Amino acid sequence: MSGSSGFLDELEVDALTELVNIGVSRAASSLRQMVQRQVFLSVPSIEVISRRDAATLMAEREIGPLVAVRQEFTGAFAGRALLIFPEANSLALVRAVTGDELSEAEAADLEDEALAETGNVVLNNCLATMANMLQRPLEMSLPGVMRDPGPALFEIDAGEDDGVVLFLYINFAVTERDIRGYIAILMDLPSLDALKTLVGEFIQRVLGQGAAAEA
């Protein structure tokens, strides 16, 4: 990914991409079980950009209001994981994960709760998998639902330092349901340095000493 040059080399980006790929695959697998439908994933995309650009990037890709389920994580690296989807998809997602057993009114009542739980399953799976791959523990906060968060999605407030973040996102779409969304992970730069080290270790581990020496 061109945006990450200078922070991570090509191989590191590849590795991080695969790391997320592994995590999201696990998350998709759990989502697949929840909705009983095929879930398509895109190849992950990674960019190192400012928070403001990240917000723009997300806003560009959606016209209507968004709903996000977020979980903060701390540990060897810290940041925020987000499951983002158009607000218009929200109920459909709720109905999908509850197996269409709920009426519309019931689904509406349970919406935030169901969304939080869905987000928790997906994000937890993803982050836990990644932590597992990096062999580092991660502390996860409780999931929170944000409706139409706008810039707040990426914590852009007036006066706050508009630092550079690592922005990973993956499109997903659920067949036979008009459901699609993104999984995004933001990491602060101090974490990024830690991540760089962890990724290097990850490469060594997955390729084995011999293969890693080739690089």
Added chain:
Amino acid sequence: MSTSAQTSSTLAGATGAWAWDFATGQVQGDARFAALMGLDVAEAAAGLAAERFFQRVLHEDRMRLRIAIAAVGHGAEVFARDFRVAAPDGVRWLSARGRAEHTPDTPIRFTGVLIDISEQKRTEERLRVAQSAGGVGTFEYVEGFGTASVSDQFCRLLGLHPADALPVRTINGLVHPHDPPLISAYTSEVDAPIEAELRIRRADTGAERWLALRGERRPSGDGVGVSFVGAIYDITAAKAAEAKLREMAATLEQRVEARTQERDRLWNNSRDLFAVLNPAGVYQAVNPAWSALLGLSEDEVVGRHFSEFVHPDDLMGAEDHWTERAVLADRDARMRSKEHGWRWFNWTVIPAGNDFYATGRDVNERKQLEDQLRQSQKMEAVGQLTGGLAHDFNNMLTGVLGGLDMVRRRIGQGRVAEAERFIDAAVSSAERAAALTHRLLAFSRRQTLDPQAVNVNQLISSMADMLRRTLGERVDLAVVLQPDLWTALIDANQLESALLNLAINARDAMPDGGKLTLETSNIHLDRPLAAGSDQLPPGDYLMVGVSDTGTGMPEHVIARAFDPFFTTKPLGQGTGLGLSMVYGFAHQSGGHVSIYSAPGLGTTVKLYLPRHLADTPAAQVSNRGEAPGGAGETVLVVEDEPAVRAVIVELLNELGYQTLEVADTDSALKILHSSRQIDLLISDVGLPGLNGRQLADVARQSRPDLPVLFITGYAAGAARRSEFLAPGMEMISKPFAVDALALKIRAMIGS
């Protein structure tokens, strides 16, 4: 070409299949996989160590490939990696795509395909350059998905950050609400071409741009669903040009509208008559001036022929004009006004397309002024005439009175023989006075003409000797006569007189001698001959030309040549009535006269005389002879002028006729109603009460065969003899020679 190269090219683009076994660390592949990777086919089919596979990959790509595959081993589902291998003809780009199925922790199955994308890479590069250079963005959208794959240029066209995929809603959200969504189901047909034009608002600048879209729906690559593949490009400039063009067209209409309104105002407000006529001469449209000037509403005029509104006298030639579609300009014609008779208009008629466009300017006032001017000119002329006439007449009366006075003296002195000379002088003076009155009458067109069929060539021939004597030795006379010249309908005596006048003028214009040419020819006029303010109607004419080689006349002299009393001759050498008499004669005869002259170039006068269409004339009979006497026949003489009556009665008595004389019609009627024998009625035309013609009619009621001889000074109603006289009636003009009267009377009583 080598066998391996052939194999290589055969396999180019073909799909190889492979399966990865994490448990054994081996890769299995089919023949195509082996060929693409440069591996032994049998070895690949049996399964080879993963390391053998990695060794085939170029070093630069090997690590990345290892990581991607390791990720699958650790739980990643999606595998996609492009990499290069060495090939006999250079580097080959391969694309591996695969999918893994996992138990929660270990892959149970990992299979995929391998494709040679060398050509695709090159094509992609070319396409990228082309898209960038041509500003063409491409997209592929698999129906049912929320995102579409897009090219960088696609993103740039929409003002978005370059990305590989964009949500459909993001794309369509930029499209103008009134235009179709960029990505939508344009058609349900597969392989049908899709074309659209739409406006977008750029995400970065907010500027509105026009995009054109070309695409088609076709089965998607993996055989599931339908994909919509297309390209977009910016057509804002073309749209702007189009809009500008449209605006120009629109403003053109406005301009035309404005012009039309101006023209309408002109049409509606003009004081001139405007009209559009169809080829038949029927009014198609008329402007409101018709109502204002003529009191005619549009309904009363449109649909009717122009001849219904134009004075018949002014229609002359208009029909011809019409059929020839010529431009008619500056033509005065009277138009019928609804309540106030006729009004004069000066017309211009222009043919355009099938129609005619006519404008008529009101010249009634001008015409009235012209009439007034003409009248005042006439009065001026009358004044001149009266003065000149008085002068001439006084001279002549002096001759007559002086002569008679001398006669009386000589008789009183008993010197009778010497009286003869003075009698001749008095008669000569009186004859000159008679000639003058004839000229005056000719000029005033009140002369009594006796138009007859005349052979003009014969007449000219008979005049030749007399003309030669008149012209003198220094002037040559040439006579050029057209053979088969038509017969003219004119008064022969007047023509003689006119020619004589013209010959004398010509002679006087050639003081040093020269040549006078008399010529005749037949002239057919197809169209009216415009001649000053007059027009000669179309028809057959005889032209008699009198040309001299004299001094000629400047234009201002020509202009006045026909004016009475206008003369260039020294005082006392001419009355100035010659040419005006010729003019009067020509016009009264239904002909025309025109002058062509320039100083030093001589003068030609052309007389146009109407053709007589009946038989050629009988030879003119000379009426010269001895005064015949009567045989006691009774003649009733009606004449209110005692002197004239006395002369007539005296003459009749001397000739041997019985006479009854009365001074008025009442007395005459008493005698006519009586049973007295009357063999001839001689009557003045101008009588108090009944005129001579009316008296004759009354007389004829009781005496149907009574011959009647009219004597006339001049009579308004008797200008053309033949129209005035019934059979058995004759006319003689005052003053008359006694012999002429005697001959007339004898001829009438004798017949």
